[in-house]
Amino acid sequence: MKAGIKAVLTYIVYFIFMLLVQPFSEFIGQYSLLIDMFFMVIIAFTFLIELFSGTIIKYMIEFSRSLFVIFYFVASLNSGIIDVTMENVSIIVNLRFFLLMLVLINVIGMAKTVLSAVNFLHEKSEKE
Amino acid sequence: MKYALRALRWTIIIFWLYFALLSLTVVYSAFNVKVETGESQFFIEDDKIVWAMPFMIDNTGFYDIYNLNMTSIVEDTDGTVLIKNSSFNPVIPKEKQSILWHNISINFKKMPNYEIYLTHDSNFTVKHLISLNYAKIIPFSLSFNSTMQWGAPLYNLSIGEPTFHPFNATHSKVSLNLSFENHSPYIELNGTMEIEILNENGEVIGVAEEPFYAPSGSSWKETIEIPVANTVEVTDYVTIKATFKTSMFSYEVEARRRLSF
Numbered sequence: 412m413k414a415g416i417k418a419v420l421t422y423i424v425y426f427i428f429m430l431l432v433q434p435f436s437e438f439i440g441q442y443s444l445l446i447d448m449f450f451m452v453i454i455a456f457t458f459l460i461e462l463f464s465g466t467i468i469k470y471m472i473e474f475s476r477s478l479f480v481i482f483y484f485v486a487s488l489n490s491g492i493i494d495v496t497m498e499n500v501s502i503i504v505n506l507r508f509f510l511l512m513l514v515l516i517n518v519i520g521m522a523k524t525v526l527s528a529v530n531f532l533h534e535k536s537e538k539e
Numbered sequence: 540m541k542y543a544l545r546a547l548r549w550t551i552i553i554f555w556l557y558f559a560l561l562s563l564t565v566v567y568s569a570f571n572v573k574v575e576t577g578e579s580q581f582f583i584e585d586d587k588i589v590w591a592m593p594f595m596i597d598n599t600g601f602y603d604i605y606n607l608n609m610t611s612i613v614e615d616t617d618g619t620v621l622i623k624n625s626s627f628n629p630v631i632p633k634e635k636q637s638i639l640w641h642n643i644s645i646n647f648k649k650m651p652n653y654e655i656y657l658t659h660d661s662n663f664t665v666k667h668l669i670s671l672n673y674a675k676i677i678p679f680s681l682s683f684n685s686t687m688q689w690g691a692p693l694y695n696l697s698i699g700e701p702t703f704h705p706f707n708a709t710h711s712k713v714s715l716n717l718s719f720e721n722h723s724p725y726i727e728l729n730g731t732m733e734i735e736i737l738n739e740n741g742e743v744i745g746v747a748e749e750p751f752y753a754p755s756g757s758s759w760k761e762t763i764e765i766p767v768a769n770t771v772e773v774t775d776y777v778t779i780k781a782t783f784k785t786s787m788f789s790y791e792v793e794a795r796r797r798l799s800f
Contacts, residue, residue, distance in 0.1 A: 499683050516551060
């Protein structure tokens with residue numbers, strides 16, 4: 412039940428995001444499939460994390476999610492360099508700073524997940 | 540362990556908040572940078588034609604714009620770089636307006652093979668490159684191409700057949716027609732023209748100098764009379780050297796012609 416609610420909430424976030432970026436649909440048109448795919452995977456991860464709550468699998472899924480986000484952004488943002496060509500106009504935007512921040516946040520998230528997993532196992536062994 | 544986990548959790552929250560705030564303000568600010576182009580101006584300065592374009596940049600965002608660089612590269616149809624001009628503004632502070640004049644100077648003396656473009660119309664490709672560093676964290680560049688029609692100022696320059704006329708006891712005259720069309724929309728030709736006539740031995744037999752004036756888009760045609768001393772050897776064939784001198788360029792053309800008597 413809780414897993415479903417969280418997945419629906421994530422879907423609402425996706426829906427709001429899509430509404431906000433609607434005015435730039437022409438610009439991000441080629442990335443819409445990538446954005447859809449990202450949110451679908453994140454919804455699936457959110458559902459699974461909540462589903463496996465209270466087990467070690469939850470931490471494994473959390474770790475996978477962080478890893479997925481890092482690889483997803485590195486791949487989709489072309490290592491931080493966005494190159495868009497429309498007719499004879501070429502635009503290059505360097506988003507490496509933002510990519511670096513995303514990677515850093517997710518690396519810290521992975522470290523937190525590992526520590527949480529160790530803590531979970533420690534508490535579990537103490538209870539036993 | 541719990542303290543470490545709490546510290547990491549807070550670190551992640553703070554980083555996410557910073558990331559979200561930065562992303563939102565950068566996007567909002569970037570859309571609040573207004574760029575307007577003023578009316579382009581053409582003028583002739585010393586030995587060059589200057590095409591000046593004003594850009595009014597109103598930075599109403601939250602961040603400064605650094606290293607704004609505008610470069611224009613004019614290329615011939617075969618890709619040869621003829622002109623390269625850059626304009627630079629080191630910083631446009633937030634909530635400030637700035638006017639950047641971007642000048643494209645056409646200096647014939649600095650153009651490779653400029654003689655070709657004096658007598659031949661062409662289509663030039665102008666590559667515009669704009670680069671800047673927004674908020675010192677987002678390097679951005681934009682490039683686009685446009686075409687520029689080039690009208691030759693001495694288009695279809697031709698030297699007519701010279702005719703020899705006896706004039707008086709000491710001198711004769713060689714008359715010939717010279718013509719061209721000024722196809723340039725920017726250049727108003729105003730200068731002097733020197734004519735030299737050489738006989739088949741390479742000796743100068745006559746010299747003349749005349750002013751010439753051809754406004755943009757006009758045809759210029761004139762009959763030139765060159766005095767020739769009766770003491771010099773006049774041959775059947777002569778070489779005519781015409782040199783057009785203006786503040787922007789000097790162009791010399793040479794033709795071998797049969798002299799009509």
